[in-house]
Amino acid sequence: MDFKLTEEQEFFKKTVVDTIDRIVVPKSQEIDEKDEFPWETWKEFTSLGYLGLRYPEEIGGMNADKVMCMTFYEEIARGSVGLAQGVNMNILMGTYFIHRFGSDSIKERCLYPAMRGEKISTMCFTEDQSGSDLGATRTTAVRDGDGWRINGTKMWITNGPICDFCTVLATTDPSKGLKGLNFFLVEKGTPGFSNGQIIHKLGCRGTVTGELVFDNVWVPYENFLGAELGKGVFYVGDILGEVRLMTGAMALGIASGAYAEALEFSKKRIAFGQHIGNYQLIREKLAEMDMLMNAARLMVYYGAWLLENGMDSRIVAAEAKMFATEVCLKVVDELTRIYGANAFAYEYTPQRYFRDARFLLYGGGTHEVLKDFIGRTITGKL
């Protein structure tokens, strides 16, 4: 087995680490404290071209392999989860269906500007009664003349209140359940498309999350994003592995930021006449954190390798997402214990890691749903 990164992957990783350290890390605390979309950092960072990470070079992308993508997702989350959520939405979920199914004019209007950071995208799955349970989607899309008429409300939409366009999951035939689901493009300014409530979150502050309302929104037929009707849920399956691995990679990013903080603090903080890193109980914590992160990293990058090589990554992706986010919770918890009371103060960073880590529990599927999925898949093979 060869776990070594290629020379290109090594170089990419180093460049991303340096870039995040220079542009994002110095702003991370401010992004969290202000809890507003960080337009200035967004412009500075996206002008470098990273939003085209996974798209072909012919259209201005980088055509990065999945290992490089995970490296990027991990590192930007290490810098600031508040920024990372918005950036990763533009890189993956917000533009995936536009790239795959959009017409040339849609790509000109939406995809290419989003790859340059000039437009902000999002993907709308969740509703008040559906999230992991996509079959309960109540937003409808009905044929109307040369287009579609969309009605419904979406919740917990990352980038929602500031998006220039969104990919909306809607049912074209509620009687068909999952097989009635399809995706549609809705652009800002379309009559009936508006923002609802902004959700004020415990963590991932700086990411703007909220409701989107579709009140008799009419879009032309070409805004249907799919090869044929009723295949929406299969298309979701095509992207879900990468979304889950991305969430795991982001958890690794938070964990490695927290671990570095813990290590640094244990070398500086003196108690009872010596650095606390000299005490076995602190060393045990650092060893445990390092061990868990190494295990999580192996899972996430193994999943990325499977995905890159076109192999079945569904179970590994779900397991990696779950394991890495649970490891992240453990690591940030240990950071707060090593840091002592200052970890509880807003002036220091541990509380930010602690809050941010919670959010990754839900994105990409709750762990209850994922465990059920893994169990069903395993027993289905018997």
Add this chain to the structure above:
Amino acid sequence: MNILVFIKQVADTEARISLKSDKRSLEIENKYNMNFFDEFAVEEALKVKSKIKDSQITVCTYGAKKAVEALRTAIAMGADKAFLLDNTGLDNDDPLITSKILANFTKNGGFDLIFCGRQAIDDENANIGTMVAEFLDIPHVSAILKFDIIDEKKVVVESEIEGGKATLEVELPALFTTQKGINEPRVPLITGVMKAMKASINVIDPVTLGLSKDIIDTTASKISVLTYETPAGRPAVKIVDGETTGEKVKSLINILKEDAKVL
């Protein structure tokens, strides 16, 4: 304009560095970067290129194979070509030998302008730039803070000197070492990163540059490291005991008299 930039790959400032048991060599964690001052050199070359049409930037380093990474960083920033003068089997710490090798690489290249950092942040020698210029018999100015192209034959530079700054007019070809403050090195664009990932780096055996091995190998070095020593560790902070401020002051005076013996 034909521009050359010398760079060096150095240990990251956060890399763990420890002494080997012989105390004459170092164990360095695998974290390396382009030398801090060389980033200013690359950036200044890029600024010249943006002003003078059809300029070409070559970056060059004398170092281990791993130094290719630093060369790729320079290409990601915008340099056009890169050369690694591979020091495998020649490793030594003598800046005189490094300078001879770099000068021999440079002498037939037709370069109008040469930049490098004022010093490397690992050995802090600050010798290479000036010695290469002397070997090439061209003018040099150290620690420049401002660089203005007058025409393709002449530049005006501002350099840092003891207690002030000097402004000098210099005829090209010439060599300049860059100081912090001259510019803000750019963050590479993704297009640059992609170019750098695919770039083929030219690897040269220094022996092929017209220098016989006996004058550039380890035995030719006029410098040999006897020992390295780490800085003395800081003593632990002592918290002065006492219930009240008065008691703490008394206790402190006692410590200054009895322990520190400064009173």
